[in-house]
Amino acid sequence: MSSVKLSQIGELSLLEQIRKNFSGKSKRVLVGIGDDAAVVKPAGKTMLLTTDMMVEGIHFDLRFTTPYQIGFKLVSVNVSDIYAMGGKPLYFMLNLAARNTMTLEFIETFFQGVKEAVHFYDATLVGGDLSATEERIFLSATMIGYTERYVKRSGARIGDHIYITGNLGDSACGLELLKKIKQPVLFEKERSLIKEKKGAEKHRFQKSALSWKTMGPLLRRHLLPVAKKTESFVRHASSMIDISDGLLIDLTRLCDESNVGARIYLTNIPISREMKDAAAYLRISPWKLALSGGEDYQILFTAPPGKPVRAQYIGDIVKSERTMIDGSGREKPFSAMGYQHFRKQKEEQ
């Protein structure tokens, strides 16, 4: 069964399987997968709508990412955008263009990752579209959420503190490790999932100069990121954005929208012990990873000083200049350095 190719089963049977797999009832979903459109009840005062894409070879590499991880991450990436507006996710929709030489197992495992994540975030898959393609796998997803109060990127005011919800650069460092490891890495839940089916010996993780204790959290942050909830501080936040393209590019976006500047203190940037060790081993600057590495999915937000927020204070909103201050007190300007599609990336210094 598992090695059956998509070309042998066709779109209709595949749809039928997906539908069965996601047919759980929800009071809010009146019509789920299988009609022209899903019918759902609106919630909250306002609805939040976000959509994201993942393209094989651009956003993920099948040589070292499992379909389970791709599915899980696709959901997390969209949830992160909903959280970054101060909301909660509700309804998820999915598009998948796949090669017809791909196996049913691949698709099943991908949907297992989607299912786990959707369940984890308390959302529901309500629809989607399938297509054949011949080269890269293409995924896109839409998440619909709701909120009573939303927080935009544009609300930062001079004097606000700048906060971050957790360590930066772990994901980018995990990606650099993967490029060395050059094979998929499985985590607990997923390992049992795969083992059940065919024994995962060939997926076993090879020995390395770095311990699993160091690498594990970094790889997990890249492969199975969990979006950061914002409910504990959202009522104090004046502006919010999730860090998907690197701290500096996303802070620049927030400043541009708010029409303000920012001064950040490099010594305050949260960097994990694991990332520091792995970066040293990889001979990459941990600062480069923390400031410009993508896919952190931490939340960057601002709040007036004196508010009781449990997050890392990294700097202040100022009038217009955008600077970083290092440990010895030197101040230098920063600009948006991070991944940009289409443009050839300049080497950063």
Add this chain to the structure above:
Amino acid sequence: MSSVKLSQIGELSLLEQIRKNFSGKSKRVLVGIGDDAAVVKPAGKTMLLTTDMMVEGIHFDLRFTTPYQIGFKLVSVNVSDIYAMGGKPLYFMLNLAARNTMTLEFIETFFQGVKEAVHFYDATLVGGDLSATEERIFLSATMIGYTERYVKRSGARIGDHIYITGNLGDSACGLELLKKIKQPVLFEKERSLIKEKKGAEKHRFQKSALSWKTMGPLLRRHLLPVAKKTESFVRHASSMIDISDGLLIDLTRLCDESNVGARIYLTNIPISREMKDAAAYLRISPWKLALSGGEDYQILFTAPPGKPVRAQYIGDIVKSERTMIDGSGREKPFSAMGYQHFRKQKEEQ
């Protein structure tokens, strides 16, 4: 300007342009393009959610489709799903993966098509995502609509009449013509759009054995389809579906969901004079185009007999058999014949 490549401008400038182009205010949209998620007001008793994909080489061919047409059609396809549930479209989201060798003009013209269509259907573009890719262009879109009363595929009852909102096979016939013409065909609005920029001489339409009067409507139905509104009959409809993959496959879906059969009368199937003439010229059976041709975007629905619906009656819902009756009264079974992704298409007879 127009021949500027995406690689020269990068994602951020492109996003800025799109944002400016779609920044029109709407009372329902609190935050549009440019934040982590769009913030919108819910409408109606229930929300409708649908998503669709269009992949280059599978759903469209750039050798004979303009970017304007692709943009327009992407919107129509999604609106058609909303109409097929009995609703009205509201919020539109878009994902585009493009090669960085593509021109800014291509992207601008594509967005012009999206903009015209979104305006035409009284919806609003509220967000999206851009990515680079290296081969096929990949598009996906999500439409969020609303309705007070929704009509599912599963409500057809024995004795109901089966109706269709317009001619079948025009789009499939238009596609066959395009494969002969082998170049893009421009329509009025679009022609002036292009002319303004660079004179459209090279886009001029070549002479053919068929008149423009015959070909025009067929080509238009394929390239710039307009979704069929359902508000005039929706209160009588017991089940509804839009025909995207061919009458027989979509009627089969409706019957499967409703757990009923159908008997259709071939002589009642609406076929345009233009399609009949073009099919004769192309030596293709007009019945094949009408019964199994895709992308009609007509609405197929059922209603109890005696209801005042202005649509073409094509058959009856029966207990379980699925048959077609031809002009001489012969009855033969039909099955789902139409396009299926992944599966190699069997030649139909």
